[in-house]
Amino acid sequence: MDLLEFYGLKEDPFKLTPDPLYFYPSGSHNEALLSLNYVIEQKEGFCLITGEPGTGKTTLLNVLLGRWRDNAEIALILTPRLSPEEFLISVLEDLNLKLKDKTKNDMLKAFRDFLIEKSLGGRRVLIIVDEAQDLPDETLEELRLLSNLETTKEKLLQIILIGQPELEKRLRADNLKQLNQRITIRVRLSPLTITETPDYINYRLVKAGKGFLRLDEKSMKPIHNFSKGIPRIINLLSSRALMSAYLEGSNLVTLRHVHYAMSHLSDSTIDNRKRLYKIIYGFTAIILLTIVGVVVYNYLPIHRDQQSALKQVQGRNQTQTQTQTPEPPVSNIEPSSTAPLTGSPVKQQPTPPSPVLRYVVVKTSAANIRAEPRIDADKIRLAYKGERLARSGDYKSIDATGRKWYKLMVDKDRVGWIADSVVILKE
């Protein structure tokens, strides 16, 4: 039985897609939505919505589109790393104006005619840019020029920019001052408050069919504190905690499940792009430095002398070992599956030192790490598919049923055991 069946849910309550059907109207989201509708209804020119990653900007946008898709002409730009020309072409294509291979002046003229025609017909025209922090400066300037298209009576075009807070900062720069002055409405999406977080979680559960699932009240505050009220992180955390409860067959998600989820999200999964970029830059720098180091080291004259001396010694050793019994290959560290069935719990045997195999990676959806190399030993914790676990030395063990176990470093000074059947050995 899978998780959804077990809890009687229609679908995953904490999926990470910006699904408007799950839109929870928090104080801040509601205010943003009202402002956006106002901008469109009143034909205010320019609106800026900002918010930290994962606060719900795209979800909000999808709600807005649901309301206006049939009542306005909308050019929706989702990948805004475009030059001014490319941007203009994308806008016109979205509005079904086929103007490829025309000069820019032709395009602008046709666009203006289109706006006037729509305005006479009482239809609004919107340009909406998501991830607008990625717009190059020249393209932002192009947008300003487009926003100049107006009649003496009214704006012909509404522009909505949605992006991360760094966009506000960019707009304050001297070269974008004029555009900044055009923005009539600005809304900052805030994270959920401490009272909204439990409401949000319950709201999503109800939307997904709720079923037999309950979240312990005591887990709400820790979820809020950890996620800082950011819906994407609340979803990630709740989803992990739910999986952990499911694997224990529990209908109640407790504080323990939430703590477990936190320990798995704290360093890796939180969607913090800035942190991710820092890590990538850090790694790139380390790799480059290592390459430079290796090249320099290999070309040092003293090192070349050492290498040739080493080669001579190796050559001599090889001639000697050819006459001896060969070493078993590294893969022979696996014990035979016909190991004796007596002697429970186990014999621990140090395997020949292996410089290569140092990790195991979990291959099943979840696996238990146990205190002893036996199926009935105490569980230390669950490990999830893809999780990489450091091995403790090269110890492995075979239990009374012939099952092989690997010894792991669970944390700084605790070891545990995991069954060979649920992992893959990695270098």
Ligand SMILES: Nc1ncnc2c1ncn2[C@@H]1O[C@H](COP(=O)(O)OP(=O)(O)OP(=O)(O)O)[C@@H](O)[C@H]1O
């Ligand atoms: N008000 C909300 N109601 C319901 N779900 C929400 C809400 N806000 C955010 N979410 C959920 O949080 C997750 C992230 O939302 P979304 O993608 O809209 O964030 P974002 O601000 O656009 O992030 P990014 O800056 O990375 O583009 C999604 O799973 C979405 O369903």
Ligand SMILES: [Mg+2]
């Ligand atoms: Mg988004």
